[in-house]
Amino acid sequence: MPEQGVTVGQLLLAEYQTIKDEQKARIGFRDNLLYVTLAVVAAVIAAAAQAKQASMLLALPPVCVVLGWTYLVNDEKISAIGLYVRDELGPRLAQLAPEGGDFSTFGWEAYHRTDVRRRTRKTIQAVIDLTAFCAVPLAALVVFWAGGDGGGLLVGLSVVEAVAVAGLGVQVLLYMRPARAVRTAG
DSSP states (O other): OOOOOOOHHHHHHHHHHHHHHHHHHHHHHHHHHHHHHHHHHHHHHHHHHHHTOGGGGGGHHHHHHHHHHHHHHHHHHHHHHHHHIIIIIHHHHHHHSOTTOOOOTTHHHHHGGGOTTHHHHHHHHHHHHHIIIIIHHHHHHHHHHHHOOOOHHHHHHHHHHHHHHHHHHHHHHHHTSOOOSSOOOO
């Protein structure tokens, strides 16, 4: 019995399944980062309040920046996978279909993006991301600065942290824009 080769269609479907599995894993990881951030914020605020040490709040900005950046990178990869399926993988599979087959490959990948409330949801999500990863650590810095009990080194550190948080905020706003068919470097 001769061995049959793997078809291009089978390879493309296997690639689709693999990247959708990656997308699903990234979605779960990304979404859990918000919960981790909330838990860390609560723990740091509770510890700072109990110890009556506003300087402990300086732990929040670096933690929120790292978690926020990780969230953002995963969110971008999730969107990039959807874009790849819509613009690359789907059309390649459609070319393999018999002529006259009037169907759209992976239609859900494009269909769910046509919801009239999508822009509102994306804006609300950006506000949530900015609040969790930027506003909370900036508020912690304001409390630290208002307390006035930090030395020059801690104040300098807090300024660096404020710049990092502001940089993350800019990135959140830049990444909020919908994915484009043309990917850019960076």
